[in-house]
Amino acid sequence: MLETSARLLRLLSLLQARREWSGAELARQLGVTARTVRRDVDRLRELGYPVDASPGTGGGYRLGAGAELPPLLLDDDEAVAVAVGLRTAAGNGIEGIGESSVRALAKLEQVLPGRLRRRVGALNSVTVPLLREPSARLDAAVLTELANACRDSERLRFAYEDHNGAASRRTVEPHRLVCSERRWYLVAWDLDREDWRTFRADRIVPAPPHGPRFTPRTPPAQDLAQYVAQGISTRAYTTRAVIQLHTPYERAAELISPADGLLEPLDEGRCLLRTGATDLDVMVVHVLLMGVDFDVVEPVELQDHIATVRDRLSRAIDRREP
Incomplete structure (x- = not known):
């Protein structure tokens, strides 16, 4: 028995x-x-x-789906991961999930074996989350709907508004969800445009019913996190640049998040930054605020614009002199 x-x-x-x-x-x-x-x-x-x-x-x-939730069976590492994840869920930009996370965490910790409770307790006791307030909240139900469509390989239909405010209706084959520091992104094959696209999840309004099921395609990159980072930091902008930074790669990685640009090590003291901006003025500010010496690799227009800004700053200084 x-x-x-x-x-x-x-x-x-x-x-x-x-x-x-x-x-x-x-x-x-x-x-x-x-x-x-x-x-x-x-x-x-x-x-x-x-x-x-x-x-x-x-x-x-x-x-299948029943009238009640069946007990979830977790191994040790899964239980610890869920407990830690629930603790930080309140600050991840998903609307209304904070209170639910606290309730779920209380239930989980009540039944955790002593050895796992000590592991979670030790981590929680020495961890203080420092999370930025997200600029846009994401409905947890929408995130779940997107995740289910990715898991089940079902075509997804939704209304979408891009960063310029242009509205459109999309039919896609969803592949994966990628979470950045403050936002969630959906990587999907756009059937109308016949290409891979990255969508901000908080701009998606699902339009069910979804389906039919499809055979998953080969993803656009092995490293989807880097693929999305390149899209939101570079491909999304018409003004793009390659900058050589005179600082070690490790130091640059502390200053520049994947959402701000992609870094590539050159040698012990230099690295390359590939980034984008809405225009040359914003690009100049973006580069200067990094606080490190740099050389512009491309485009030439950026180098010329930096010279223009330098002259403007020089005149402002000269006018202040007695």
């Missing part, structure tokens, strides 16, 4: 970890026969867990 109960818990954990399993896959994971899997699935159903099954070669088992 104990062996059967442990196997049922393991089966429930597997069904929670992935959207769908074939009977053969579950049998291999549990080390039992397909017939035993079917019996165990029936036992879970008797206990009130809605396990759906579809017949045929392409069929399988999935944990």
Whole structure:
């Protein structure tokens, strides 16, 4: 009986970890026969867990939506990660999630084993979050809807407003969500434009129903975080520049976030910055505020504009002299 109960818990954990399993896959994971899997699935159903099954070669088992939330089965590292994540969730720019995070954290910590409670408690006791107030709040329901569409490989329809205020309607094949310091972004294949696009999640208004399901495409880059960083720091702007910074890469990385530009090490004392701005005036201010010596690699127009700004500053100084 104990062996059967442990196997049922393991089966429930597997069904929670992935959207769908074939009977053969579950049998291999549990080390039992397909017939035993079917019996165990029936036992879970008797206990009130809605396990759906579809017949045929392409069929399988999935944990359906029921009237109540089934218990989540987490390993040690997953439990610690969830507890730490909940603690910092209030400052991540998702509307209305702060209070819910506190309630969920209280429930989780109540049932954590002592060894895990000590790990979480030690981290919390010495950690003070310093989070910037997000410029735009994101509805948690929207974020969940986007995540589900990515997970289930379902086409997504939504209204969108870009950074210039232009409104459009999009139909995309969602791939991944990427979280920056203060914002969430959706990386998706835009069916109308036949290209990969990055969308700010707080500007998305979903327009269900979604679907049908699609076969995921090869992503635009292996490192999606860098891909999104390049998009929001460089590709989004018409004015772009390559700047050689006379400071070590590690020091520059402390000054410049991925949302402000992409860094590339050159040698021990220099690195390259690829960045963008709305115009040359903003670009000059952007570079000067870094507080390090630099050389303009490109474009030539930026070098000329810096000379113009230098002359303007010199005249302002001269006028103040007696």
